[in-house]
C-alpha cells in the first residue's frame with residue numbers, strides 16, 4: 299500500500315528537469331539574484347523559462363486531451379522540488395503558471411476548459427504563461443470571524459467586475475502578482491453583484507496594465523508585478539463557471555492543491571541549503587577537526603535532515619491524497635505548506651550559522667537561500683492564516 303519509489307516515467311521527467319536546471323538555471327541563478335533592477339532581471343529570466351518550452355512545465359496539470367501533460371500531483375511535486383533545489387524563484391515562476399489554471403480546472407465549464415487550455419497548449423508563444431491575481435493593496439483579508447458560526451468565508455475584494463450587456467468591465471488594482479508582467483493570461487478575482495468571481499483576462503486586452511515590477515528580498519528571479527485593470531472588457535464567457543459568486547470556494551479549492559505544491563518548493567530549497575551546509579561542515583577545519591565534529595554543528599546538520607524528511611513525507615502524503623480523491627485535502631495540504639516553509643526558514647538560517655561569517659557573504663549561496671525562504675511563510679496565504687484555517691476546519695469537522 300505504501301510505496302515511495304518513483305516510476306520510470308517520473309525518473310525520466312526528473313532527469314530532463316535536472317539537465318535543464320544544470321544547463322540553464324544553476325549557472326546564472328546567483329548572477330541574476332544580484333542584479334538590483336528587476337526590469338533588467340525579468341526579461342533574462344523569461345528568456346530562460348522559454349528555453350524550457352519542450353518540458354511543458356507551465357501547464358503540467360492540464361489534461362492530455364487538451365494538449366497538456368496531464369501529470370498527477372505527486373509528479374508535479376517532485377518536479378517543483380527539483381526546480382527549487384536549483385533556484386526557488388524559477389520554481390515560483392512555473393509554480394504560479396500551473397496554479398493559475400486551477401480555478402478553471404476546478405470551476406470551469408467543459409467549453410471553457412476546451413477553449414482556454416487549448417489556447418495555452420497550442421499557442422505559438424515560446425511558452426504560454428498564466429498568472430493568478432487575487433491580492434490587492436488594501437488587503438483582501440480572508441475574514442475568519444464569521445466562519446466559526448456560518449462556515450462561510452468572506453473577502454474584501456475591491457476590484458470590481460460590472461456586467462454591461464454581454465461583457466464584464468473590470469476595474470481595480472492587484473499587487474505582488476507572480477508572473478504579472480510576463481503572463482499571456484491573467485486569472486483575476488473580482489467582485490460581482492453576487493460576490494467574488496474569477497475571470498480570464500488575456501493580458502493583451504486594452505486596460506490591462508503593469509504598474510511596476512517588484513524588487514524582491516529573495517526569490518529574485520521570480521517575476522512579480524503590480525497590475526491595474528482600467529475598464530478591462532471581457533466577454534461574459536470569461537467568467538469561470540459562468541456563475542457569479544463562486545470565487546471564494548474556487549480559491550479554497552486552489553489552495554487545497556497548490557499549498558502542497560508550494561510545500562514541495564520549500565523542500566527543494568531546504569535540500570539545497572542542507573547540501574551546502576553539510577558539505578561545508580565536513581570540509582571546514584577549525585581547531586584541527588571538521589566543524590561537523592562539534593556537537594552543536596553536527597546536531598544542526600542532523601536536524602536539517604530530519605526536517606527535510608518530515609516535510610517531504612507530509613508533502614508527498616498531501617499530494618498522494620489529492621491524486622486519489624475527488625476533492626483535495628485542504629487541511630493536510632495547508633499543514634504541509636506551513637510545516638515545509640517553516641522548516642525551510644529554519645534550515646536556511648541554520649545553514650548561514652554553519653558557515654559562520656562566510657555565510658553572511660554574498661559569494662556563498664546560503665545567504666540567498668535564507669532570503670529565498672522567507673517569502674514561503676507569506677505567499678499562498680501567510681502561515682498564521684493557514685494555521686487559523688486549519689483550526690477552523692477542525693472546529694467545523696471539515
Ligand SMILES: Cc1cc2nc3c(=O)[nH]c(=O)nc-3n(C[C@H](O)[C@H](O)[C@H](O)COP(=O)(O)OP(=O)(O)OC[C@H]3O[C@@H](n4cnc5c(N)ncnc54)[C@H](O)[C@@H]3O)c2cc1C
Pocket residue numbers: 394430431432433434436437438439440441442473474475476477514517522673676677678679680682683686
Ligand atoms: C513574492 C510574492 C509573490 C506573491 N505572488 C502572488 C500571486 O501570484 N498572486 C496573488 O494573488 N498574490 C500573491 N502574493 C501575495 C500573497 O499571497 C500575500 O502577500 C499574502 O497572502 C498576505 O496578504 P497581504 O500581503 O495582503 O498581508 P495582510 O493580509 O496584510 O496580512 C499581514 C499579516 O497579518 C497576519 N494575518 C492576516 N490575516 C490573518 C488572519 N485571518 N489570521 C491570522 N493572521 C492573519 C499574517 O501574519 C500576515 O502575514 C505574493 C506575495 C509575495 C510577497
